[in-house]
Amino acid sequence: MDIMGNKHLLLMDLRIGRRYSNSFYNVVKRLCEELMNQFQHTQKVLDNFTFEQIIDNRLRLKVSIDTIQLLAFQVLDKALKNASYTSPKIQKEILHIFSTKVKNAIREEFGDAKYCIIVDETRDELKNEQMAIVLRFVDKDDIQNIRRQRYDGASNMRALVAASKAVIPIHKFFPKLTFVFNIVGASCKRNDELKVAQAVEIEHMIDIDKLETGKGLNQIGTLQRARHTCWSSHFKLVSSLIKIFSPTCEVLLNIINEGTTFVQRGDTDSAYEALTSFEFVFILHLIKEMLEITDLLCHALQSSTKAFLQKFREDKWDALLANMKSFCKVCNIDVPNMNVPYIRRRCRARDHQDDFTVEHYYRVDIFYATIDSQLQELNG
Known part of the structure; x- marks a missing residue:
């Protein structure tokens, strides 16, 4: 049966x-x-x-x-025959009863002690706004036991990244960064190709004595996803991209040559063109250095972070540019002549020459402007 x-x-x-x-x-x-x-x-x-x-x-x-x-x-049997306990009205009444009991219990617990209300908002993974209301208080009998309080720096990181996007080249950088990540990390197959390319590069660098060997060194990894609600993840993404820049380029080239559709090959070609441009690589390194400093907001005082940023602005331009040129040389990216007049590109046509040099564009319009946006946000 x-x-x-x-x-x-x-x-x-x-x-x-x-x-x-x-x-x-x-x-x-x-x-x-x-x-x-x-x-x-x-x-x-x-x-x-x-x-x-x-x-x-x-x-x-x-x-x-x-x-x-x-x-x-x-x-x-004791209820009305037409009673419905799943209607929205009844559910709201039940929730109201619960909330009243909770509020009464809280009032009884903290009595006349001091309290504060925190209202915060963020976006979930679907980019929907979510608001949270938090009541913070200390039990009336335990206030003498307070030792310290800690706060999350996620909102500060979000504000700083949003502030940096006020600089137009930075604003255009993040969609390109996401575009590259979405193509390379679109499937397990491409992640496997990325790991294979890393292994080949590590082996080559070891052969020419460019890498040290030892336990824990030369680990193979993937690009770290940047989440909208966790701004410190942007630092992980740019850091991982710099670390595996050449293997990422190799994966993109393979897709361009072997992609199954014209759309796939065309999108990948656009991503590769953006990734290997001097401006993208410059901003990539700038963002990495900047977020590495502002990430200290989660662990250090705000004044210290401002001091680090100010010192970075005043002293680190030459070091950043030298590091950039060395990186571009390894990755076969053309470095523009910093002393020639800057020619602005509009709609892919180079039809306007500004009265300043290429170095001025990268140093003043991007480097200074980006850091100043952070300092202004921190001062506010």
């Missing part, structure tokens, strides 16, 4: 309860269907049951359902 064949028998017994509550009947019906679905997954086990075991199991299930029916009917 197959226990799956008894589903209709159970539901026939349940129809007796319909005169009491259609809602309850539907709930128990869904319960039975879920139980039957679970039985399907264990059919091999059930096939080995004896006839007596099947009868006993059916009896236990029927008794359990009858018991649930009896208890529910005792409640429903």
